[in-house]
Amino acid sequence: MVDGPDATLDPEDWKDIRAIGHRMLDDMFDHLEGIRARPVWQQMPAEARDSLRAPLPRAPGSLEEAYRTLQDSVIPYTVGNPHPGFMGWVHGAGTPVGMLAEMIAGGLNANVGGRNQAPVEVEHQVSTWMASLFGFPANARGVFVTGTSIANFMGVVVARTAALGRDVREQGLAAHAGLRAYASVEAHGCIAKAMDMAGFGTDALRSVRVDAAGRMDLIELAAQVAADRANGLRPFLVVASAGTVNTGAIDPLAALADFAREHAMWLHVDGAYGALGMLAPDVAPLLGGIERADSIAFDFHKWGQVPYDAGYFMARDGDRMLDAFAAPASYLQRAGRGLAAGTAWPCDVGPDLSRGFRALKTWLTFQVYGADAIGRSISATCALARRLAERIAAEPELELAAPVTLNVVCFRYVCDDERRIEHINREIVLTLYDEGRVAPSATTLGGHYAIRAAIVNHRTGQADIDALVDAVLAAGRRLS
Numbered sequence: 001m002v003d004g005p006d007a008t009l010d011p012e013d014w015k016d017i018r019a020i021g022h023r024m025l026d027d028m029f030d031h032l033e034g035i036r037a038r039p040v041w042q043q044m045p046a047e048a049r050d051s052l053r054a055p056l057p058r059a060p061g062s063l064e065e066a067y068r069t070l071q072d073s074v075i076p077y078t079v080g081n082p083h084p085g086f087m088g089w090v091h092g093a094g095t096p097v098g099m100l101a102e103m104i105a106g107g108l109n110a111n112v113g114g115r116n117q118a119p120v121e122v123e124h125q126v127s128t129w130m131a132s133l134f135g136f137p138a139n140a141r142g143v144f145v146t147g148t149s150i151a152n153f154m155g156v157v158v159a160r161t162a163a164l165g166r167d168v169r170e171q172g173l174a175a176h177a178g179l180r181a182y183a184s185v186e187a188h189g190c191i192a193k194a195m196d197m198a199g200f201g202t203d204a205l206r207s208v209r210v211d212a213a214g215r216m217d218l219i220e221l222a223a224q225v226a227a228d229r230a231n232g233l234r235p236f237l238v239v240a241s242a243g244t245v246n247t248g249a250i251d252p253l254a255a256l257a258d259f260a261r262e263h264a265m266w267l268h269v270d271g272a273y274g275a276l277g278m279l280a281p282d283v284a285p286l287l288g289g290i291e292r293a294d295s296i297a298f299d300f301h302k303w304g305q306v307p308y309d310a311g312y313f314m315a316r317d318g319d320r321m322l323d324a325f326a327a328p329a330s331y332l333q334r335a336g337r338g339l340a341a342g343t344a345w346p347c348d349v350g351p352d353l354s355r356g357f358r359a360l361k362t363w364l365t366f367q368v369y370g371a372d373a374i375g376r377s378i379s380a381t382c383a384l385a386r387r388l389a390e391r392i393a394a395e396p397e398l399e400l401a402a403p404v405t406l407n408v409v410c411f412r413y414v415c416d417d418e419r420r421i422e423h424i425n426r427e428i429v430l431t432l433y434d435e436g437r438v439a440p441s442a443t444t445l446g447g448h449y450a451i452r453a454a455i456v457n458h459r460t461g462q463a464d465i466d467a468l469v470d471a472v473l474a475a476g477r478r479l480s
């Protein structure tokens with residue numbers, strides 16, 4: 001034993017932790033390799049819940065025992081998105097390489113708020129890749145955040161500072177009543193939340209009607225902007241969706257870019273999952289115009305298959321991010337060389353100071369699988385969605401509830417007893433969860449309940465799609 005601090009948390013002898021650590025790693029590989037054999041989801045039993053409820057441990061416990069608790073009470077009862085039968089919500093599956101990156105990032109425990117270190121370089125490399133993927137200029141900047149909810153919030157804040165100037169950061173919004181933002185009725189709920197958190201209030205967000213394909217109606221947008229202007233209000237931001245959460249619709253991005261320029265408004269694109277469609281040759285053309293956005297929010301943890309969490313914000317003019325977020329602080333002074341060297345640290349371009357090494361799992365994912373393989377899995381999920389739509393069209397007991405643009409398929413079971421259709425579809429979804437083979441989610445479209453299959457997972461295949469249709473039909477027939 002070497003002389004060490006009295007209160008260190010390191011083991012005296014690393015042999016035991018090394019042994020159990022290797023076992024954990026093997027167990028997690030087994031977990032992923034054997035994922036198809038297990039249910040997508042299962043209800044956490046009361047005993048498992050109870051085993052987690054205990055007072056704050058004061059004294060040391062055994063890692064062996066704690067691991068057993070994890071194996072018995074936690075690992076079997078997660079939401080199930082790595083499973084090929086998971087089609088609920090828009091969740092990515094993760095990969096074994098991403099898992100390894102998380103382990104390395106945990107071991108390094110780098111605080112990537114800034115400073116002169118390689119992890120900042122890795123994050124910078126990902127930014128460069130993304131600027132080139134989205135056709136953004138060399139002065140674009142990007143930064144990792146938890147998810148698109150926060151990235152969209154950043155979009156609102158950056159657009160605000162761009163519209164009002166940096167003084168708004170000292171003065172607040174009190175002197176600037178009347179700013180208005182616009183998004184379609186199909187926009188994700190986090191846009192309204194961002195308006196709320198940014199101090200505008202949700203009433204300052206206008207909801208614009210959509211066409212039959214779920215895309216923002218430009219005539220209605222123009223009318224709302226004109227009416228607001230006429231009333232002395234100040235339109236400053238359009239939020240376009242590139243892949244709506246309900247149906248995967250993509251707003252007309254090029255036309256919105258024209259509109260925003262003409263009206264001196266900021267165009268922010270919520271491309272939470274859809275934006276990475278740029279990696280897929282058959283999806284990228286649908287995103288035409290995204291290269292003209294002022295900012296884009298998206299997630300690597302959805303279609304990018306990077307483990308949670310890995311959200312991303314980028315602005316075509318990176319200095320706008322500095323305007324919105326850089327703050328002088330004596331303890332964050334920069335030096336010409338050494339550990340505190342460097343300009344424009346990640347903490348200068350986003351809301352976070354301390355932040356983990358999210359860039360690593362993203363970098364390693366691209367490094368190992370290659371962008372084309374991610375693109376192919378994106379294309380494959382869209383192809384599966386089209387095949388699912390075809391099967392639905394061929395089954396008299398099923399009806400498609402929305403057109404399929406990308407990878408989201410909304411449908412319902414129908415029968416003669418129309419009053420019971422909603423009830424039956426709700427019960428079908430619950431039955432599927434209990435059965436554990438496939439797990440769709442649900443939504444409401446035009447006031448009607450619909451089963452929603454969001455196919456995001458690189459592990460999902462035709463057999464899983466068939467299992468979904470078969471299970472819905474079987475449950476529907478039993479219930480009707």
Ligand SMILES: *Cc1c(COP(=O)(O)O)cnc(C)c1O
Nearest residue numbers: 090147148149188244245272299
């Ligand atoms: C998932 C999603 C969001 C929210 O992203 P998080 O990463 O969950 O915060 C926002 N918009 C759309 C269209 C989404 O699909």
